[in-house]
Amino acid sequence: TFAAVTAERAFLHAMGGGCQSPVAAYARLVEGELELRAASFRVDPPREVSARRSPAEATQLGEELAARLR
Numbered sequence: 001t002f003a004a005v006t007a008e009r010a011f012l013h014a015m016g017g018g019c020q021s022p023v024a025a026y027a028r029l030v031e032g033e034l035e036l037r038a039a040s041f042r043v044d045p046p047r048e049v050s051a052r053r054s055p056a057e058a059t060q061l062g063e064e065l066a067a068r069l070r
Contacts, residue, residue: 003055004028007036010062015040015069023069025062029055036061040069 004027011025012018022041027034033052040047049068053061 003034003058006058007034007062010059011036011038011066012062014063014066025065027058027061034058034061036065038062038065038069 007027008025012021012023015021015023017023023039024041025036025038027036029035030052034055034057035050035052037048037050039049047069049065051061051065
């Protein structure tokens with residue numbers, strides 16, 4: 001749970017998002033890896049990305065997906 005929340009928060013922070021920002025992130029453990037799915041609704045059409053990494057790399061995962069969506 002901690003790794004999932006860390007990845008989601010890193011993504012939101014890197015996107016400059018908060019409760020009113022049109023972005024989304026969802027992380028979960030899949031076969032021992034942390035999978036993060038993220039979307040930005042700031043553009044039309046909305047964009048979605050996903051990736052997997054070690055749970056120890058949760059912050060980097062969130063930042064990586066934010067960079068891909070900016």
